[in-house]
Each structure stands twice: as structure tokens, then as C-alpha cells.
Amino acid sequence: MSSVPPKPSSARRPSGRAGAAAGTAFGESIIRLEALQKTYVLGEENIVRALDGVDLTIHAGSFVAIMGPSGSGKSTMLNILGCLDRPTAGRYFLGTEDVSRMSDDALSEVRGRRIGFIFQSYNLIAQLTVLENIQVPLFYRGQDIKTSRDRCVELAKLVGLGDRLTHRPSQLSGGQQQRVAIARSLVNDPLMILADEPTGNLDSKTGTEVLGLISRLNQDGKTIVLVTHDDKVAERAQRVVRMKDGRIDRDEQRAPNATAAPAR
Amino acid sequence: MIPYQFLITVRLGFKSLKLHKLRSALTMLGIIFGVCSVIAMLAIGEGASYEAQEAIKRLGSNNILIRSLKPPEQARQQGAGSRRGFQIKYGLTYDDAGRLLGTIPGVSRVLPMRIIRENVRFQRTEIPCQVIGTLPFYPEVAGATLVRGRFLAYYDEEHMENVCVITTGLARQLFPYQDPLNHAIKIATFYYRVIGIVQERSQPEQRSQAGKMEGQPLDNNVYIPLNTSRTRFGEILFRRSAGSFEAEEVQLHQVTVQMRDLASVETADPQIRTLLGRFHEDNDYEIIVPLQLLRQAEQTKRIFNIVLGSIAAISLLVGGIGIMNIMLATVTERTREIGIRRALGAKKADITMQFLVETVVLAVGGGLVGVAVGIITPVLVSHLTTMKTIVTLWSVLLAFGISGAVGVIFGLYPAKAAADLDPIEALRHE
Numbered sequence: 043m044s045s046v047p048p049k050p051s052s053a054r055r056p057s058g059r060a061g062a063a064a065g066t067a068f069g070e071s072i073i074r075l076e077a078l079q080k081t082y083v084l085g086e087e088n089i090v091r092a093l094d095g096v097d098l099t100i101h102a103g104s105f106v107a108i109m110g111p112s113g114s115g116k117s118t119m120l121n122i123l124g125c126l127d128r129p130t131a132g133r134y135f136l137g138t139e140d141v142s143r144m145s146d147d148a149l150s151e152v153r154g155r156r157i158g159f160i161f162q163s164y165n166l167i168a169q170l171t172v173l174e175n176i177q178v179p180l181f182y183r184g185q186d187i188k189t190s191r192d193r194c195v196e197l198a199k200l201v202g203l204g205d206r207l208t209h210r211p212s213q214l215s216g217g218q219q220q221r222v223a224i225a226r227s228l229v230n231d232p233l234m235i236l237a238d239e240p241t242g243n244l245d246s247k248t249g250t251e252v253l254g255l256i257s258r259l260n261q262d263g264k265t266i267v268l269v270t271h272d273d274k275v276a277e278r279a280q281r282v283v284r285m286k287d288g289r290i291d292r293d294e295q296r297a298p299n300a301t302a303a304p305a306r
Numbered sequence: 307m308i309p310y311q312f313l314i315t316v317r318l319g320f321k322s323l324k325l326h327k328l329r330s331a332l333t334m335l336g337i338i339f340g341v342c343s344v345i346a347m348l349a350i351g352e353g354a355s356y357e358a359q360e361a362i363k364r365l366g367s368n369n370i371l372i373r374s375l376k377p378p379e380q381a382r383q384q385g386a387g388s389r390r391g392f393q394i395k396y397g398l399t400y401d402d403a404g405r406l407l408g409t410i411p412g413v414s415r416v417l418p419m420r421i422i423r424e425n426v427r428f429q430r431t432e433i434p435c436q437v438i439g440t441l442p443f444y445p446e447v448a449g450a451t452l453v454r455g456r457f458l459a460y461y462d463e464e465h466m467e468n469v470c471v472i473t474t475g476l477a478r479q480l481f482p483y484q485d486p487l488n489h490a491i492k493i494a495t496f497y498y499r500v501i502g503i504v505q506e507r508s509q510p511e512q513r514s515q516a517g518k519m520e521g522q523p524l525d526n527n528v529y530i531p532l533n534t535s536r537t538r539f540g541e542i543l544f545r546r547s548a549g550s551f552e553a554e555e556v557q558l559h560q561v562t563v564q565m566r567d568l569a570s571v572e573t574a575d576p577q578i579r580t581l582l583g584r585f586h587e588d589n590d591y592e593i594i595v596p597l598q599l600l601r602q603a604e605q606t607k608r609i610f611n612i613v614l615g616s617i618a619a620i621s622l623l624v625g626g627i628g629i630m631n632i633m634l635a636t637v638t639e640r641t642r643e644i645g646i647r648r649a650l651g652a653k654k655a656d657i658t659m660q661f662l663v664e665t666v667v668l669a670v671g672g673g674l675v676g677v678a679v680g681i682i683t684p685v686l687v688s689h690l691t692t693m694k695t696i697v698t699l700w701s702v703l704l705a706f707g708i709s710g711a712v713g714v715i716f717g718l719y720p721a722k723a724a725a726d727l728d729p730i731e732a733l734r735h736e
Contacts (some may be wrong), residue, residue, distance in 0.1 A: 126649060126729050147653045154651015165646045165733070169321050182651035184311060226650070 071135075072233050072265055073100035073123065078132035078142075080118050080288075092118040093129065094288035100234070100267065105260040107276035108269045110285030119285065120269045124157055124236050125149045137233055154182045158227025160256075162239035164219040166211040166226075172198060173207040176226045183230070190229075197225040201255060217248030224255060234265040241275055253278055312663075319664040322640075323671075333632045334672035336625025337709050341676025342683060344618035344705040345697060349684035351614050353695035355607035362603060365596035366449055370563040370574060372406075374398050374556055377588040395555040396590040402582060403561050410577050412570030413563055417447045420535045421559040422543065426528055427492040428480045435476060435526040437493055439535025445504065447564045455487050455502030462531045468538075470498040475525035477503050491528075496538055498530060571597050619708075625672070626712035633665050633720035637727075644724050645732025654725040661724045665717025666710065673709030677702055 080093040092115045100106050110116040121127040122134060125141055128149070134142040141152055158179075159165075166175045176194045177187050198204050201221035203214075211219055220240060227235050237256060241249035257278050260266050268279060276282050284292040323330040365371060374397025400418065407416040420439035425432050442458045444450065453474055462469050470491065477486045477500075490497040506525060530538075542555045563578070565571045575595050582591060637644070644657055652660075681702070684695035 121730050124649070126733075147655075150648065150651055150653040150656075153649060159649050161733070165642070165649075167643050167646060169325050178647065179650045181311065181314060182647070182653070182656055186310060187314065230651075 070102050071099045072102045072137055073098065073267070074133075074135040075099075076133040076135075078122065078129045078134060080115075080122060080127070081130045091288050093122070095132070096288070096290055098283065098290065098293075100265065102233075102265050103260075103263050104281060105257070105266045105279045106268070107279035107282045108267065108285060109271060109273075109276055109282055110291070111271070114285040115288040116269055116285045118288075120236065120238055123234075123267060124159060125152045150182070154179055155230055156233045158230060158232040158235040160220070160223050160227050160235060160237040160240045162242040164211070164216070164223045164243070166219055166222055168211055171208045171210060172203060172214070172222050175211065175222055176229055179226065179230050194225075194229060197228055198222075200228075201225045215248070216244050217251060220244060220248075220252050221255065224252070224259070228259070228264075234267055235259065237266065237268040239270055239272075240268065241270075241272070249275075312659075315660055315663045316667060318660065319667040322636075322664055323668060329632065330668060333629055333668055334675065336628040337622070337669050337672030337712065338625075338676040338679060340618060340622030340625040340712075341673050341705040341709050342680040343621050344615070344708070345677060345680025345701050346683040346687070346695075347614035347618055348611065348701035348704075349680075349695040349697040350687060350693060351607065351610045352698055352701070353684070353688065353693060355603060355610065356696055357694050358603045358606075359600060362596045362599045364449070365594065365599075366447070366562075366564070367597045367600060368565050368568065368571060369447065369596060370565065370571060370578060371594040371596070372398060372402075372561045372563065372578065372582070373592050373594070374559050375590050375592050376554070377590045394553075396588060397556040398558040398561050398582075398591055399585075400557055402585065403558060405581060405585075406561065406563055406578065409581055410563070410574050412566050412574055414566045415443060415447055415564040417441060417444060417562040417564065418532060418558045419444075419560040419562070420532065420539075420557075422535065422539055424494050426476070426480065426526075428489065431480055433476065433479055433526055435493075435528050437528045437530060437535065437539075439530050439532040439539075441532055444529065447562050448506075450504045450506050453503045453505050455500070457502050457504065458529060458531050463533050466533045466537055467531060468496055468498045468534060469501045469531070471502040471504055471529040472500055473525050473527045474503055474505050476527065479526070493528060493530075494539070498528075504529070568597060571595060618705075622708055622712055626669075626716040629665060629668055629713065630716040630720060633661065633668075633717060634723065636664075637661065637720050637724040640724075641727060641732045641735040644727050645729050645735060648727075648729035649733060657725040658721045661721035662714065662717045665720065666713035669709050669713025669717070670706075673706045676709065677706055680705065 075096050075098040078093055078096040078098075079091070082090040082092060084090060094115075096115075096119065108116050108119060118127070122129050125136070125144075126149075128144070129142050132142065133140055136152065136156055139152070141149065144152065153159075167178065170178070173191070173194055176197055177190065180187060180190050180194075195204065195207065198207055201224050203218060203221055203225070206214065206218065211222070214222065220243075224240075235256075240256065241252055244252060253275060256266060256268070266279075268275065270276055280296060282292075282294045282296065283290055284294070376394075377396050398418075403416050403418045407413055417440065422437045422439070424435060424437045426435040426437070427433075438444075440458070442460055442463065445452060445457055455471070457471055458469065461467070470493070472480070472486065472491075480486065480491065481489065486500045486503060488499060488501075490499050492498075506527065541557060542553050563574070565574055572595075575593065575598070578593060582593075647657060647660075681697050684697055687693055688695045
């Protein structure tokens, strides 16, 4: 775990399919939210404005933490950023595409090609092996799984699970499961990795390891958006966006924490 | 969908089903029983009607059979007063045969037969037989084929020759070691020379009229010229049984009327009834029209198949509902998985396909097992009972096709329900 081989990711970077297709270079904006609104109509009088005009730009290669108390709209934000939900008003550009008005099928396509998900509860599929779990996004892209097998094995090695390829999720520890999820999020070569409380279910030691891995990915050039309520986790990010009542409360740029980056 | 991806989906279906082996097996059971009962029931029905139809076809569909019948007890009692107590006279006469040939339109041949039960002997072997006095064209009308030698000729008829033709079964029993041709066999008190051997098309059960069938092979027939039979045996036949003595006078035991074509068979039936009714006071004959029997048998079979089919269809329906039930439960149980897959890029169609494939795998798997059991069951049934069963290809295909269709039809709703889940809700599902 301590020696993450940087080679595969850096070698992949220039030829990466998603990156090349979207035409993004380091520093270019890959997420642009313009006056984004999301309202839920629960009753005639009861309208909840979960997002109330959010403007946000995230650049390629950055590591952004989104924080906020519960009810601040950060989950809604996450769902929309992850293309699981559509905004009621406003626009959302992912790469060069406006995804805010896309059809359900098109959004599925975007999720499969441009976004890598890391969830709090790992969300691996129980009946599949480690390797098969990593392959799932490729399957829905219609890619031949046999030809991409080497790449998936490489990713498993990258997260330190090269010897567990045929294990089931239930045979792995929480930290290992989360690492499988990280490998899975990378398999598409996505524009952005969206992590939702990735350490929420882990003890502090494995949590730190997983965070180290995520930081490492960022150093290799991955754009990372991390949703958390834990300040310690947010420390890793270069930028912390704090939400409150469906709006962005504060947007702090900070120097990358030099001491936190190397794996402990 | 690309075939490759489809294969993966099928494999995934198997995997998911293997996760709950008992549940999958129980779910399949419904389909297994359904398919099995379709095949087995149709096989038994088919077998039963096949037997009936074969029996009827053996009689020849162009033929109309008229048999002498002993009048019922009451009529006989009345007749007994006028006659001499122990002798009764009934049945078809030579005149009847002549009238049939001369009057009924469309008749091509009329074959009279005298059927007498007698023991046949060769050296020390004695076998009970039916001695049939008939005319040379018997083989064409009754459908017997000559195996060796020749059949009776008009010459034999005119000269009342003591010659006979025996059936293959009898030849085998009487002459285990010799060539039967030209040997003389003894029937009652006379010797007859064997001139030919025939193979019967029919099991001659329809000629059991001349006496009771007492557990003897049906195929033991000896054919002699009609005139020979008339002179050697006489018109009056005696039968002795435990202290009583009975004589009956019967000229002809059976007349087979061969019609020129199928159409004239139906018109001839009422004509024959009218004609014979005029000369016979007692109801001492019966008319059998194989074609009508065949039609009836086919009608019966159709009804039988409909009844069996609907029973089987109901069981398949129940099986299908069972599958749907389980799939709905599975969808609820795997909501989280659906959410994950949607997040990872699965379209609604992908999810629909996944669950549909799973249901179809379940149904088709059950179908395959059901086909196997359904083929074995009739074999067992015909083995354990005397029932004949026929597993037809179309019933197997039908049952299998239905099981597949059940999978699709009853899988569609759960699969649609799975695909329509909101990915966010599904991901949050515990």
C-alpha cells in the first residue's frame, strides 16, 4: 500500500479516452454550475429549496471538498454533480457538455463514462468478485471485458488488492472493499471522481489509508470532489466549499497540506 | 444489445440465481410441474387415442362390418318355444350377402365369412383356432398380406378343396421345425393341406364373435374355402358346455362390405340398415362403420386434449405467478444493487434486461427440467400400466415454448419495476 506505483496512471493520462474526448487539460474547468436550483414540492405550501442558486467552477486536477451540516443541500449537490438527478433550474456543464437537461439514458451514459463514484458504504455488488466489480462500468459501456481484463488487474494492484481478484466483497475488510470501489471508480478513466464520505464507515487508521490513496490519485492528476462533514478529511483538499441552506457559504482555497499527503 | 453483452447478462443471471439455490429451485418447481404435466398429459392422451385409432384403422376405413349377433336372452326365450328348445337360428345369411352386393350403390366387394372355433392339430400339437371360411379376395378386403405360398383360389372354392392358409403366428406354433407348406393339418375330423401363410394386418379381435375369448392368442387363424366350411362343418354348430347342450344355426358370422370410396361409406350405412331391417325381425346383427368410429375418436381426442391442455395451462400460469412473485421480492431485495448499477452507467434498458434474463433463465431452466421429467413420466406410466403413451415433438416444443413465454410475460413487470426505481432512492435503500 505504501508504494503506489504511479506509472499506470501517468502513462494512461495522455491517451486516456475520457480525457481526450472531453479535451480537458490540467487547470481547465471541468465542472461549471450556473445558478443551479433544485426544489422539491412536497405539498401545496411545502416547497423545499434544496439548492437555491449555486454557482461553482471546478478545475481539472483539483481536489475539492464539499462540506456542510445536514440539510445544507450537500447531498442534493452530490446527486446532481453525479448526474443521478437533474436540477430544476440553472445549468450544469460537465466537461463541455450541458448535462442539466439530458434524458435518463444520456445521463446513464455520462455516469458510466465521465464519473467515478466512491460511496460511504462501498456499494460493491455482492455476487461478483473483486475483479468483476471493477469491470462493471466497462460492461455498461459495451466494452469487451476480456480485452480490458489486464487493465482491471492493474487497477486492483494499484489499490493493493492484486492478490484478492477472485474474492467476494463479503470476504474483504471495509478498507479493502473501499479500495475495490476506488479501483472501480478509476476503470472508466473518468473526468472526475465523486467521493461521498469515503471514510465514513472506516476506522481512523484505514480511513487515513484510503484518504492517502485518494490524495495520491489527485497527485496523479485526477480531479476529485469529496463530500464530507469531517474537517480532518477536508484537510486533504486544496479547496473547501462550505454549503448552508442550499447556497455556497464559503469557498476556501488552501495550500495542499504537505505533511498529510504521504501515506502514513 | 451486443450478443457478447447478452451472454454476460445470462451468466450474471445464473450467478444471481445461484446465490439463492433453494429459492430458485422452489420457484422453478412451479414451471417444472407445469411443463411436465403438459407433456405427460398430452403423451397419455395421444397414446390413448392412437390406440383407438389404430384399432379402428385396422378394420379398414373403406369397409363396413356387419356381424351376426346372438339375439338377447328374452328374444331367444320366445324363439325357443317355436323351435325345438335347444336350437336357435340367427345371424346373417348368404342371401343377405347377395342382397348387399346387388342393392347398395357404391359397393365394390362383399366378403362373407364363417368363423368357427375349433382345435387344429399337427402331429402332437393341438392349438385352439378360429377357422374362417371365406372367399379368395379376403386379403384385399381385410388387409392381410401373403407371406409364403398362395391364398385360396376360386378353384378351391368350386371344388370344395381341403386346403387351408394359416397365419404366421399359428405357423410358428404348429410347425416349430418344419416347413408348413404342403403339410396336412387336422381340423375337427378332416385333414387340410397348408397352401400358404399370411400375415394379418389386424389383431383379429373384432372377430371374437364366434365364441368367447378365453385367453388365447388372437392371431391363430386358419382360412379355408367358404364352400368347404359349409360342407365340412354344416350350418348347425353345436356347443357343449357343463351339462348343457346348445345348437345354433348361423350361415355367416360376418360380412365385410368394401365400398369404392370414403364418400359412399357414409351414405351406405343407413341403406344397409334399411335393407337388413326388412329381412331380420330380431336385432341379430350389428353394423360397424370404422370411418365413423374414427371420426368419433378424433372428436373425443380433441376434447380430451383441450381439457388436458387447459389443466396444464393453469398449472403453468400458477408457476408463472410464482416466478413473478419471487422476482418482485428479488427486486426489492436487490434495490441497492440496482442503484449501484444505475450509478455505474446502467441504463433502464440494461436493468430491465438483467432481470428479464434472470426470469427467463429461471423459467427456461424449469422448462428444461420439466421437459426431461415430462418425457420420463409417460415412459414410466406405460411401463407400470398397460397404457400406451406417445411423446410428440410438438407437445415438447409447445411446453418449452410456453415456459419461455411465461418467463418473458411474468418477468416483464418485475424487470420494469426494477428499471423504474429512482437511482438515488435505490442507492439509499438499506
